[in-house]
Amino acid sequence: MSRAPELSIVLPTYNRAAELSRAVESALHQSAPPETYELIVVNNNSTDDTSRVLDRLTSEHPNRIRAIVESKQGVAHARNAGIAAARAAVIAFFDDDVCVAPNWVDTIVRLFEQHPELDCAGGKVLPAWSGTPPSWLTPAHWAPLALQDFGDTPMVMSLDNPKGLISANLACRKEVFHRVGGFLPQFQRVKDGIGSLEDGEWMLRFWKSGGQALYTPELVTSTDVPAARQSRAYHRRWHLGHGYFYGLLRAEEMERSAVGSLFGVPAHMYRSAVQDATRWCRAAVSGADVAFLYELKLRFFAGFLRQRVQERFFS
Numbered sequence: 017m018s019r020a021p022e023l024s025i026v027l028p029t030y031n032r033a034a035e036l037s038r039a040v041e042s043a044l045h046q047s048a049p050p051e052t053y054e055l056i057v058v059n060n061n062s063t064d065d066t067s068r069v070l071d072r073l074t075s076e077h078p079n080r081i082r083a084i085v086e087s088k089q090g091v092a093h094a095r096n097a098g099i100a101a102a103r104a105a106v107i108a109f110f111d112d113d114v115c116v117a118p119n120w121v122d123t124i125v126r127l128f129e130q131h132p133e134l135d136c137a138g139g140k141v142l143p144a145w146s147g148t149p150p151s152w153l154t155p156a157h158w159a160p161l162a163l164q165d166f167g168d169t170p171m172v173m174s175l176d177n178p179k180g181l182i183s184a185n186l187a188c189r190k191e192v193f194h195r196v197g198g199f200l201p202q203f204q205r206v207k208d209g210i211g212s213l214e215d216g217e218w219m220l221r222f223w224k225s226g227g228q229a230l231y232t233p234e235l236v237t238s239t240d241v242p243a244a245r246q247s248r249a250y251h252r253r254w255h256l257g258h259g260y261f262y263g264l265l266r267a268e269e270m271e272r273s274a275v276g277s278l279f280g281v282p283a284h285m286y287r288s289a290v291q292d293a294t295r296w297c298r299a300a301v302s303g304a305d306v307a308f309l310y311e312l313k314l315r316f317f318a319g320f321l322r323q324r325v326q327e328r329f330f331s
Contacts, residue, residue, distance in 0.1 A: 022106065022125050023053040023187075026098030028091050029112040030207065033065040035240065040073050042115035044080055048122045056082045056101050060094040092204035092214045095183065099193050108187040110237055111162070114141070116185075117236040124187045127232065135227045136188040138181030139235025140165045146242045152305040153246055157312075160210070160254035161241050166231050173229040181229060183215050185237040196221045203261055210250075211257020211319070213265055220267065248308065255312040259319025263327070280324035289317045 070083045086097040127137050141164040162184050205212035273282035292313045299307035
C-alpha cells in the first residue's frame with residue numbers, strides 16, 4: 017500500500033448529483049500536492065444520478081477519489097463510515113453543497129503541523145447566495161443555512177469558550193474520534209430532515225473531553241444558499257426541528273431549573289416563551305423584521321415541547 021496521506025477529506029453525499037461535481041472539483045484543485053491528501057466520497061444511498069456522477073469523476077481523476085457506500089441512512093452514519101475509511105492522522109469534513117478554497121488543504125496541514133496541541137480546527141463558511149437575499153436574512157439567521165463567521169481574528173475554543181464549529185468546514189485529528197467517539201445517529205439529519213444536532217452534540221462531548229480547537233479566518237469554505245432556504249417557511253421548519261432535537265439532547269445548561277418543570281420542559285423555558293410571545297406581538301405591530309426572530313424562538317420552544325410530550329405520553 018502507498019504511504020498514508022497527511023490529510024483525509026470526508027465528503028458525505030445524498031441526492032445532490034447536480035452539486036456534487038463542483039464540491040469534488042474544489043477539493044481536487046488545491047494548491048497542495050495531490051499526494052498530500054485523499055478524498056473519500058461517501059454515497060449515502062442516493063437515488064438520483066450520484067452514482068453515475070461519481071463514476072465519471074473517478075474516471076476523470078484516476079486515483080484521486082475513493083468512493084464508498086454507506087447503506088445506513090443519515091449523515092452521521094456517512095461521516096462515521098468516512099472516518100473508519102480514512103488513512104490519514106487528520107480528517108477534514110465538508111458537505112456536498114459546499115466548495116472549499118484552493119488553499120484549504122494547505123492551511124489545514126500547516127495548522128496541525130504548527131500546533132501539535134491542537135485537536136480540531138475550523139473556519140468560515142460563507143454564503144453563495146442564489147439571487148439577492150431578503151432584508152430580514154441577516155447573520156442572526158445564519159444557523160439554519162449552516163453558515164459560520166466568527167470574524168477575522170483567530171480564536172482558541174475550549175470548554176471555557178465553547179463556540180460551535182460545523183462540519184461544513186472542520187478538521188480533527190483522527191485520535192480525537194477514538195477518545196470522543198463518532199457522530200451519534202439519533203441527532204442526525206436523515207434525507208431531507210432539518211434542524212439536526214449531530215455536529216452540536218459531538219462538539220459538546222469534545223469540549224467535555226478537554227478538547228481544544230482553533231477557529232482561523234483563513235480556513236474558508238462557501239455553501240450554496242438556494243432560494244428555498246431564503247424563505248421564512250424554511251426557517252420556521254428548521255427551528256421547529258432544532259427545538260425537537262434539543263429536546264432529545266438534554267443539554268445541561270438548558271435542563272437546569274430552580275422551580276421544576278412541566279411535561280418535562282424546564283420552567284425557565286415557559287417563562288422565556290411568554291416573554292418572546294410578548295415581544296413578537298409588539299414587533300409585529302410595527303412591522304419590524306425583529307418580529308421574525310421572536311417567532312422563530314417560539315417555534316424552537318414548540319419543537320422542544322413536542323418532543324417532551326411525545327416522550328412522556330407516547331413513547
